[in-house]
Amino acid sequence: MVEINTLQDLERLWEALIQGEGKPICFTGLQGASRMLVLSHLLKTAPHPLLIMTSTPSEAEKIFNDFIFFSQEAKGRQKDIPEPRLFPQWEVLPYDDKSPHPEIVKERLSILYRLVHGDRLMVVTTVRAALQRILSRVVLKRGALEIHVGDVLDPDSFMDQIRRLGYRREELVDRPGTFSRRGGILDIFPPNQPYPFRMEFFGDEVESIRIFSPEDQRSSHQVGSIRTILSREILLDPPAMDHFRKRTGGALHSLSALPDPEEAPDGVEFYAPLFCPDMETIFDYMPDQTIVVLDQAEEIQNQAVSFGREIEERYALASYQDRMPCGIPDLYMGSGELTARIKDRRSLSFALIPQEGEEEARIQTESIGSLAVPGKSRIASLCEVVRGMKNQARICISVRTPGQANRMMELLSKEEKIPSARCDLFSDLPNEKGIVGIVVGPLSAGFGFPIFDLACITEDEIFGIKRVRRSSKPLREGPFLSSLSELKEGDFVVHLDHGIGRYRGLREVGLDGMDCDLILIEYAGGDLLYVPPEKIRLLQKYSGSEGHSVRVDRLGGTGWEKLKQKVKKSIEDMSRELLELYVQRKVAQGTAFSPPDHLFHELEETFEYEETPDQQRAIEEVLEDMQKPTPMDRLVCGDVGFGKTEVAIRAAFKAVLDGKQTAILVPTTLLAQQHYDSFTQRFSPFPVKVEMLSRFKPRREQKEILEKLRLGQVDILIGTHRLLSKDLVFKDLGLLVIDEEQHFGVRHKEKLKQLRKEVDVLTLTATPIPRTLEMAFLGIRDISIINTPPENRLSIYTKVARFSDEIIREAVLRELNRGGQVFFVHNRVSDIHRMADYIHRIVPEVRIDVAHGQMEENRLKDVMDRFLDKKIDLLVTTSIIQSGLDIPNANTMIIHRPEEFGLGQLYQLRGRIGRMDHRAYAYLLTRSEKSMSEEARQRLQVIQELTELGSGFQLAARDLEIRGSGNLLGSQQSGFIASIGFDLYMQLVDEVASELKGEKKVQPVEPSIHMQVSARIPKSYLRENRLRIDLYQRVARLDDPADLARIMDETRDRFGPHPQELENLFRIIELRILARRLHISEILEQDKRILFTFDKETPVPQERVLRLIRASSNRIRPVSEFQLELVKPDGNFEESWSMTKNLLQELI
Structure with missing residues (x-):
């Protein structure tokens, strides 16, 4: 055994290992994250490629993050150490009929591709990933393509080539491994790139390559070339298919009749050896001088044996199911082969005790452990530890975000007068022992390390374990109105003037000698309505409520208009009730709670996740409401698992800190128990008494709780509708939290209505709130929306x-x-x-x-x-x-x-x-x-x-169907939504809200423009009907010429140069935007004139019209009170359009 007492001892051992002298080394005695501090230090003294193997994915992630924490340097100070990368295992079973998730494949292939091209990497992986055979380097290189601007490349051949690389054709390219083609434009998202590319062809020449955003599909800038790699961990090119035929010897196999590489079934990767000879492992990809690092070698060996048994069982099952699986040795190494591959390399390990044949190198470190002491503030416990260490070692506290670093500095300096400094990197840690360095970055566990003169403490050890949210973006917030592009033939649609019918497709028809597109709607009795795209604003995709049957309307009947008026009256009644409650609340005197103090900030630090921006905004909005003298009535809305409970925990704690009691009302006993456990655990370091009333509690215990509640000895009471019973008396109730109010009955809601006038009320709901509804109720009910998905990066x-x-x-x-x-x-x-x-x-x-x-x-x-x-x-x-x-x-x-x-x-x-x-x-x-x-x-x-998760916000109309709008608005309103559709219902809500606020809502005019020209989106330009309808809908909604210019740029970028018919359409849209502002209902081009018909509510002053007529030299003439004609010469559309646009601009 070797004792390591100085950094020089450590460095000498490392130098000997690099030179291949002596036995493999086993470091013992290393606590917490100190293992990666050792590796980081050694690599900085003598850089070397590493392959680090762990027993599980969670251990691999810890090691990866710990290494980054200790190794990162500021720009200009970087050492030449290998870049750390996490090589994930497939999250599927051996011989599965499912392919690994594209995100996992993307990460694996990009690492392999970089290794093949000689990049120096430190690869962290699991034993399962190491045991699995992968495509050979020869095959990986064969699956890589490099395309330059100016290359001669047949687009059809290129499409066929990337299909064989595993790319799938989609309408929109917004995720790795997909491509699309529209005429001379081809979009592709290679897995080795952080963004997709748009290639524009001129014939067979690559004219340009542009990077574009997967979110809005717009190009950002041009590049000179693009490198693409495989999209799946299998190659199905002609040589691979030849190899398959040789391996199977012409025998009938489930993959023999593969019609198209794009049609390769899920799980085809498990047949890779039939297509790709000489499968390799991650060891083959690593450079010869690589040092293998084993983290807990015994656990790795146990996992290898366990995985081997699982492989054998799964192979037997696949054989029994006649799936003709590849042999086990073709796909996996055994534990013996793994041991041999490790022995072929220089290696070191971290373990409790060394394995046979290893030389032990003992280093003394100490673990930190949890600083939670019952009845004691976490910060007080931390300061005790810091004072005991400050003269012995430099102290580093790791936190995850800059905001938490600032909060920690505030807590240390304000409460305990301990000097501290914020450091963006570990390498910036102060050398002075009296100053606590607060480093931004995650660390798995703290430690004391004498030879580094260092003690590290993590925020998890101070405040409890946090689970980091993955960097997920808020779901897109477009208009809530359902997109007509989602329509399939046979779906229900709502025409604002004619009611509910069935969508029968987008039809191309000849009209007055010109081709045009018309949307076909079928009504009761087979009656048909052809809707021109210019009237698409009158159409909405129907979305009602689950359990309600849809009734198709009769074309030309009066029932539809009567139904709309009935619904509007119902909305008015509901809104007046809400408004009445709102007014009562505004004049009532509630509790003005104090601003957050240091104890509140300490609770914030114990939250086990990082707050998402909109969750933080919801918390701030609730706290602002609580500090006002009028009672709060705020609705916090977020999909399943988006973090609404944390908002309630913060609000409850604020109430308790100000001496008020909180009631938490939930719909089920199980949820009451879960909330009780969550609240109790979060408030354990603080003097807060949490109780629960439910059928889990014996009657005697319930009686005791009621008495304590009356005396003020219970701070927070959680329960079902039992909380609304008459025998329940609070000493000083300040806050009521209601979880999913829609689950409570009418009698309970009446009691809640009364409480709303007296105390602060916070309601939580998982029903998705559309933006239109939020705006409609603005000023009547306060709503906070949590719209960022939780930490799950992979779909369900x-x-x-x-x-x-x-x-x-x-x-x-x-x-x-x-x-x-x-x-x-x-x-x-x-x-x-x-x-x-x-x-x-x-x-x-x-x-x-x-x-x-x-x-x-x-x-x-x-x-x-x-x-x-x-x-x-x-x-x-x-x-x-x-x-x-x-x-x-x-x-x-x-x-x-x-x-x-x-x-x-x-x-x-x-x-x-x-x-x-x-x-x-x-x-x-x-x-x-x-x-x-x-x-x-x-x-x-x-x-x-x-x-x-959260697809309710993305697929808004579909989700309301799923969740039932009754959740938010009550069952009667839910029935009305079913009868007219959600989008129209929202429109009526908006109208009623405006009227109640005294705003005059002028009904918009939808101008009809008939010019003697073909104006449409030709199918030859945009093949997919879905994209054509989407574009028609987008341009029909435009009210600003600047937005039209943006869409014109976007379509040129995404789909190529505009054909004349599309250019004509955009010009007519520009006229429609101007006409809508002027309340012109129709512009009609005839042989010798253009006729303008004005709505009676037109804002155009009569004097302006008269002045225009007088100055026109008889070219502009009045036809009737609300009609003008513009005399036009025999000319083309360009001239008619220019004259019409000039007239409209002069009238504005």
């Missing part, structure tokens, strides 16, 4: 399939193998235990239990506690779990008989998973498709399409 894989033992076993084992848990939803209490026994026979190695609403209270609580503590692997449960439960480790859900659930239930159920870094899986297992209704089949199709 959703599969509808027949019930099968194989699928259940596969799904359960996939989740358990990555350390997760499983929900199995079976919504029949009568045979739920029988179902649990059945599952146990399928997966006997799994710990299973049952939860449902009819269980005895303590038994249900015990089961949920054990599931939360990971003592249960699979929970067979009813839909009792659908409201608000947060069990982040459960990331697979199997729903039995999903056809028996409503869309809203399925969406809420699935929202229980997808809360960790791993991809979540939802399996909807049906018993018989034949007996399923068409409506049920459509529901399952929709839930399969909505794979992203």
